[in-house]
Amino acid sequence: xxxxxxxxxxxxxxxxxxxxxxxxxxxxxxxxxxxxxxxxxxxxxxxxxxxxxxxxxxxxxxxxxxxxxxxxxxxxxxxxxxxxxxxxxxxxxxxxxxxxxxxxxxxxxxxxxxxxxxxxxxxxxxxxxxxxxxxxxxxxxxxxxxxxxxxxxxxxxxxxxxxxxxxxxxxxxxxxxxxxxxxxxxxxxxxxxxxxxxxxxxxxxxxxxxxxxxxxxxxxxxxxxxxxxxxxxxxxxxxxxxxxxxxxxxxxxxxxxxxxxxxxxxxxxxxxxxxxxxxxxxxxxxxxxxxxxxxxxxxxxxxxxxxxxxxxxxxxxxxxxxxxxxxxxxxxxxxxxxxxxxxxxxxxxxxxxxxxxxxxxxxxxxxxxxxxxxxxxxxxxxxxxxxxxxxxxxxxxxxxxxxxxxxxxxxxxxxxxxxxxxxxxxxxxxxxxxxxxxxxxxxxxxxx
Amino acid sequence: xxxxxxxxxxxxxxxxxxxxxxxxxxxxxxxxxxxxxxxxxxxxxxxxxxxxxxxxxxxxxxxxxxxxxxxxxxxxxxxxxxxxxxxxxxxxxxxxxxxxxxxxxxxxxxxxxxxxxxxxxxxxxxxxxxxxxxxxxxxxxxxxxxxxxxxxxxxxxxxxxxxxxxxxxxxxxxxxxxxxxxxxxxxxxxxxxxxxxxxxxxxxxxxxxxxxxxxxxxxxxxxxxxxxxxxxxxxxxxxxxxxxxxxxxxxxxxxxxxxxxxxxxxxxxxxxxxxxxxxxxxxxxxxxxxxxxxxxxxxxxxxxxxxxxxxxxxxxxxxxxxxxxxxxxxxxxxxxxxxxxxxxxxxxxxxxxxxxxxxxxxxxxxxxxxxxxxxxxxxxxxxxxxxxxxxxxxxxxxxxxxxxxxxxxxxxxxxxxxxxxxxxxxxxxxxxxxxxxxxxxxxxxxxxxxxxxxxxxxxxxxxxxxxxxxxxxxxxxxxxxxxxxxxxxxxxxxxx
Numbered sequence: 001x002x003x004x005x006x007x008x009x010x011x012x013x014x015x016x017x018x019x020x021x022x023x024x025x026x027x028x029x030x031x032x033x034x035x036x037x038x039x040x041x042x043x044x045x046x047x048x049x050x051x052x053x054x055x056x057x058x059x060x061x062x063x064x065x066x067x068x069x070x071x072x073x074x075x076x077x078x079x080x081x082x083x084x085x086x087x088x089x090x091x092x093x094x095x096x097x098x099x100x101x102x103x104x105x106x107x108x109x110x111x112x113x114x115x116x117x118x119x120x121x122x123x124x125x126x127x128x129x130x131x132x133x134x135x136x137x138x139x140x141x142x143x144x145x146x147x148x149x150x151x152x153x154x155x156x157x158x159x160x161x162x163x164x165x166x167x168x169x170x171x172x173x174x175x176x177x178x179x180x181x182x183x184x185x186x187x188x189x190x191x192x193x194x195x196x197x198x199x200x201x202x203x204x205x206x207x208x209x210x211x212x213x214x215x216x217x218x219x220x221x222x223x224x225x226x227x228x229x230x231x232x233x234x235x236x237x238x239x240x241x242x243x244x245x246x247x248x249x250x251x252x253x254x255x256x257x258x259x260x261x262x263x264x265x266x267x268x269x270x271x272x273x274x275x276x277x278x279x280x281x282x283x284x285x286x287x288x289x290x291x292x293x294x295x296x297x298x299x300x301x302x303x304x305x306x307x308x309x310x311x312x313x314x315x316x317x318x319x320x321x322x323x324x325x326x327x328x329x330x331x332x333x334x335x336x337x338x339x340x341x342x343x344x345x346x347x348x349x350x351x352x353x354x355x356x357x358x359x360x361x362x363x364x365x366x367x368x369x370x371x372x373x374x375x376x377x378x379x380x381x382x383x384x385x386x387x388x389x390x391x392x393x394x395x396x397x398x399x400x401x402x403x404x405x406x407x408x409x410x411x412x413x414x415x416x417x418x419x420x421x422x423x424x425x426x427x428x429x430x431x432x433x434x435x436x437x438x439x440x441x442x443x444x445x446x447x448x
Numbered sequence: 449x450x451x452x453x454x455x456x457x458x459x460x461x462x463x464x465x466x467x468x469x470x471x472x473x474x475x476x477x478x479x480x481x482x483x484x485x486x487x488x489x490x491x492x493x494x495x496x497x498x499x500x501x502x503x504x505x506x507x508x509x510x511x512x513x514x515x516x517x518x519x520x521x522x523x524x525x526x527x528x529x530x531x532x533x534x535x536x537x538x539x540x541x542x543x544x545x546x547x548x549x550x551x552x553x554x555x556x557x558x559x560x561x562x563x564x565x566x567x568x569x570x571x572x573x574x575x576x577x578x579x580x581x582x583x584x585x586x587x588x589x590x591x592x593x594x595x596x597x598x599x600x601x602x603x604x605x606x607x608x609x610x611x612x613x614x615x616x617x618x619x620x621x622x623x624x625x626x627x628x629x630x631x632x633x634x635x636x637x638x639x640x641x642x643x644x645x646x647x648x649x650x651x652x653x654x655x656x657x658x659x660x661x662x663x664x665x666x667x668x669x670x671x672x673x674x675x676x677x678x679x680x681x682x683x684x685x686x687x688x689x690x691x692x693x694x695x696x697x698x699x700x701x702x703x704x705x706x707x708x709x710x711x712x713x714x715x716x717x718x719x720x721x722x723x724x725x726x727x728x729x730x731x732x733x734x735x736x737x738x739x740x741x742x743x744x745x746x747x748x749x750x751x752x753x754x755x756x757x758x759x760x761x762x763x764x765x766x767x768x769x770x771x772x773x774x775x776x777x778x779x780x781x782x783x784x785x786x787x788x789x790x791x792x793x794x795x796x797x798x799x800x801x802x803x804x805x806x807x808x809x810x811x812x813x814x815x816x817x818x819x820x821x822x823x824x825x826x827x828x829x830x831x832x833x834x835x836x837x838x839x840x841x842x843x844x845x846x847x848x849x850x851x852x853x854x855x856x857x858x859x860x861x862x863x864x865x866x867x868x869x870x871x872x873x874x875x876x877x878x879x880x881x882x883x884x885x886x887x888x889x890x891x892x893x894x895x896x897x898x899x900x901x902x903x904x905x906x907x908x909x910x911x912x913x914x915x916x917x918x919x920x921x922x923x924x925x926x927x928x929x930x931x932x933x934x935x936x937x938x939x940x941x942x943x944x
Contacts, residue, residue: 368873377861
């Protein structure tokens with residue numbers, strides 16, 4: 001209703017504000033003026049906004065303020081993470097995938113576990129903490145300014161608390177022969193709040209596949225706030241994939257801030273099966289003409305999981321194309337949220353933008369919320385969106401069962417046929433096959 | 449693309465000055481003092497000779513309103529309204545104590561004549577040709593509302609024979625208090641939103657319709673709203689109750705003079721459909737949209753809601769929105785009864801500096817409920833046109849169905865078209881489908897039409913009428929042709 005109420009800060013909000021004062025001087029970049037100021041401004045903004053609740057339109061269906069009852073310690077005590085830990089959380093296929101491996105363990109870039117042999121001349125990696133302590137000029141110019149968003153409390157919170165992450169620079173024209181696999185794993189036995197930030201700069205005409213994997217080794221209730229800023233140069237080809245398999249009680253908020261240059265080709269995909277409350281925000285901006293982007297995702301949820309995929313695509317340049325496809329399978333009391341917003345600026349003539357969100361509900365108590373928005377200021381455009389929601393088609397089930405396939409197997413077949421359409425959008429074969437295996441497993445033992 | 453440039457030039461030059469109903473009538477009026485406080489509410493209530501319970505009801509609403517904030521979520525921009533700088537009551541002096549049509553101020557009759565709404569029953573039966581959006585079709589009972597009061601209601605006797613009550617709500621409060629008490633505020637509660645609370649406190653008139661059990665209303669009912677006085681707000685309240693197995697089709701139309709200032713129109717419409725009843729509610733909204741520079745025009749902040757209270761009931765909203773500087777309007781259906789149906793058909797055309805934020809809510813509560821939304825938005829000039837809609841299915845709404853289609857058409861590149869749909873499924877057996885597209889009239893379509901001898905303007909009119917056809921077909925026969933013309937007028941100058 002419209003009746004005014006005074007907003008009281010929650011325990012989690014108070015704790016965050018208080019902790020910032022305690023840790024500010026020890027955070028990376030504390031001795032660099034602009035970094036310190038950036039953090040302080042962000043904290044002031046967070047104080048003004050508080051954690052987003054359902055009154056904030058963009059967070060209407062995912063009330064973080066209510067879900068995040070307490071804020072864990074921001075200094076995460078790290079128990080050593082070993083090779084076998086990583087194998088455990090990723091499984092054989094992803095662990096053995098031929099890739100450049102970067103490991104961020106408990107919010108700290110771990111050089112020992114990382115391996116980028118053969119990267120010379122193609123790309124460079126440094127830790128964010130090091131870069132913040134001694135920032136080069138190019139970094140200062142770009143960092144924190146990629147597709148900036150106004151009044152996003154979780155982004156402000158990330159800027160205030162970011163402890164580490166990776167800075168990747170792909171050289172102009174470099175074609176990476178294998179994916180860069182960024183493994184964000186927590187091994188601590190105590191709950192903590194992990195805040196990381198990555199910065200990726202892809203040079204003109206370069207080719208990159210970046211995969212971010214999120215897993216918790218020991219603690220099921222980690223809180224994570226991570227951001228990846230990415231600048232995609234002109235004519236670069238980037239595939240950006242995410243595998244989210246957080247702990248059963250985890251709160252996970254991730255934001256990707258991306259800008260595409262002229263003629264760039266960007267393919268983003270998120271596979272989400274973990275977390276108690278997870279939200280992935282994809283903010284994408286077209287800066288140059290003739291670029292194309294595909295954003296897609298697959299969510300498979302059960303129990304009382306709440307997973308949200310939010311996309312905001314700004315068409316600021318003419319002749320660009322965007323495609324979105326999100327699919328959710330919802331069981332038990334889970335809730336899937338798909339919000340998409342396409343904004344076409346006046347200059348962005350000949351924009352072609354489409355969004356699609358589909359959900360398949362396996363139980364009567366599941367919930368699906370969708371809000372596909374279009375905001376269009378140019379007249380020569382072709383934009384559309386669609387949403388569907390429903391249960392498993394009994395006729396299809398009957399068809400399969402009449403041919404001797406037991407109900408359970410028939411259901412699994414149909415669920416996989418549904419979700420795999422989204423997974424097929426992953427271009428990298430190894431990753432796609434790994435995801436298809438996960439989805440096939442999902443109705444069975446994967447619910448550990 | 450010389451034609452496109454020409455179009456833009458023309459949009460800048462002409463656009464909305466085409467408004468036909470912009471004259472004002474010089475008529476003696478009784479006004480309440482400016483501003484709003486408890487005394488004004490007492491004044492309105494006293495003027496209407498209302499019973500005590502009604503005054504209490506209003507004062508309670510006023511109290512709630514004071515604690516509320518103006519909603520800001522809609523995609524419309526306007527300077528803050530000074531609610532103390534408005535007249536909340538204005539009535540033609542002669543409008544009091546009317547017994548028959550003969551006593552109506554001839555000036556008033558002339559006004560309605562000019563608007564194409566002949567109020568004389570004889571003339572209407574003779575089928576006088578009119579030019580307005582609600583041109584007098586034979587067999588339509590009209591309740592004419594002028595500023596704050598209802599001046600005349602036609603065909604009352606004939607309707608009474610069928611048992612239908614069709615009268616100004618002020619009269620209903622006195623003569624049918626039990627019905628009013630039972631249903632008023634039962635669909636749109638007093639504190640539902642800022643404007644409904646304001647309306648509940650100060651509403652001065654409106655129509656009341658009651659269709660008894662099993663009756664199919666013998667004729668179309670219609671209300672014609674006219675704002676005449678300057679600096680006044682119009683706050684009317686409509687309540688339609690359809691008893692078991694009854695049917696009614698109701699149409700409203702509205703116009704206002706051209707003035708430099710912005711005037712507020714905050715209405716509340718409540719529909720109640722009981723078991724097996726059907727209500728069809730059509731609106732042709734043509735308030736003054738403001739001039740070519742966006743000066744003046746009506747702020748149309750309306751709360752409309754229908755409650756399918758009984759099983760197998762049906763409520764259908766059809767709206768053609770061409771007027772108003774700002775439209776903020778979401779005719780909704782609460783599908784409470786099992787197997788109930790809700791429909792929403794809308795054409796919203798914006799030109800000049802108009803801002804439209806309109807749509808619907810379909811709230812599925814009962815089993816096997818179904819709803820259908822067809823919305824066509826056309827933006828031209830420098831206008832912004834937003835579709836905002838909610839479709840939700842609650843836990844118990846098993847087997848509910850929704851189909852939504854919202855299409856937008858952009859003409860010129862200074863305008864905007866937006867869609868903000870909310871889809872909430874809390875039930876696995878609910879099946880929702882939603883489709884939306886935004887596009888412009890393609891060069892191919894234009895070429896095709898023009899190659900067959902149509903000039904540019906005719907071609908656009910043909911394509912636009914084709915675009916809105918799904919919705920036009922839902923309008924009562926008599927108004928279809930008029931609406932088609934109205935669409936032509938609204939877009940005149942904005943298209944080649």
